[in-house]
Amino acid sequence: MIISDEEADSAPQRRDYKVVTDDEISQVKWDRHKPVMGQVINSAVGYPYPDEKISGHTLELKGWAHGDGWTGTQATKVELSFD
DSSP, X not given: OOOOSSOOSSHIIIIITBOXXXXXXXXXXXXXXXXXXXXXXXXXXXXXXXXXXOOSSOOOOEEEEEEOTTTTOOOOOOOOOOO
């Protein structure tokens, strides 16, 4: 393990772990973007319970979500996918 003020030289750290909004990816100045260093959101569905049978045309979901505890971000939205 190396502790440093600089990013690692590996491709994932220098390029892959970054959020970039530039339109032309080939023109991105990678060193101008900070790497994503934390998990942005963590969430779980607590209801319905696993293997619980559901019926009807509507479904109520219950659960929890929180943001990154290190930087104090809050979860303001959770998106679900049923695929």
